[in-house]
Amino acid sequence: MRLSIVIPAYNEAESIGETIEELVSVLSEKQMNYEILVVNDNSKDNTLEVLESLKAKHDALNFVTNSGPNGFGYAVRYGLERFSGDCVAVMMADLSDSPHDLVKFYETMMAGNYDCVFGSRFMKGGKTIDYPGVKKVINRVANAIIRMVMNIKYNDTTNAFKLYKRHTIEGVKPFLSPHFNLTIELPLKAIIRGFSFAVVPNSWTNRKYGESKLKIREMGSRYFFILMYCFIEKYFSRGDFEKKW
Template sequence: MKLSLIIPAHNEEGCIEETARLHHSALTGENIDHEILVVNDNSLDNTENILKCLEKEIEEIRYVNNSPPNGFGFAVRKGLNNYSGDAVAIVMADGSDSPQDVVRFYKKLLSGYDCVFGSRFIKGGATYDYPKVKLLVNRMANFFIKTLFTFRYNDTTNAFKMYTRETLDGLRPFLSHHFNLTVELPLKAITRGYNYTVLPNTWKNRTTGEAKLKLKEMGSRYLFIVLYCLIEKWLSVGDYRKKLKS
């Protein structure tokens, strides 16, 4: 099973090369067939030049340019329309996600799951240098989602998740333009009956560049997609549920 890593990158000249190389090294070391697809999201710095050099040097790394408007959701959706693998994971350009976690999630996906979700807040998970205000908002938002949907998963907003191609195709069309895509994908997967498991993962704060998630801008967007998925759960009468193979 070929794995595609989608990495959205907007003005990430300080970290994108290291992130791509570390993930490539970890996957190559485990003999995992893979590609690393970086989506250059209208960067104004040296990000694209770095990606051009990486693409020439490493066969498994390639990049595409996202046409305006830019935004995390638009960039990931560009990647989801251009990846070549049988499974896909979304990985942050800033190095906050662990390459070793990618390997563990891939091996778990091979055991028959449609999705593997990460949680930083279960035994074995961890966060490093998480800003206190963002952490508080995160825990409140996840408790709200968990209560609404009556499941035990406690880190829905965690961007680090892995899906089979068949699963992602069953979640289309994608609606979110921004970071709320990280909530749309798992909520649709759960609501539509795709099987999943949860593994601990680690997250560390970026050491270079600027964080792209702006809490003040995202609250209503997160709420919109949560309520959209809740309405689907309540009123769609199973129209979008996973089709069982005969």
């Protein structure tokens, strides 16, 4: 089964090279059939030039430029319309997500024939390195609210790093989120629409370069909107959007 990795990148010239090199090293060592699809989200630095240089070295790398509208969700959605694999992972450009965990996600999907594999940094075996204290508190509160509202046990819905089969991505369309709220839209729709999933521990490491693109003050209402949308679908749609077995 061919694996695609969609990586949104906005002004990630300092990080994207190390991220791609690490992915290629790990996935090639495992002799996996894969592609890396980087979505340059109209970067203002030299991210595009770095990608062109990397492409000359790695046949598995492809990149496209999302000229607009821009934003994390738009960039990921742009990639999810263009990947070639049988399954697709969303990963960050700053190497906060481990390629070794990606292999674990893929092997779990293959072994259990799951429609999705979700990571959790906050279960036994998971870990975070240099996670900013305030963001960590907000993360745990937000995930607790999501669990309560949606009546689910999964405790890391906001984690962008997840793996989906192609038919799962098709099954959770249309996408609504233009920004980081896409990180909860995808898994919540997959869960409430009846796609099978496994949860495995993963690690997260704070970025070495640049600044996080997530602006918490700007995102609160957007997360709430998607959460309410998924709540309404779960309890009032009468199963109209559920996977048809």
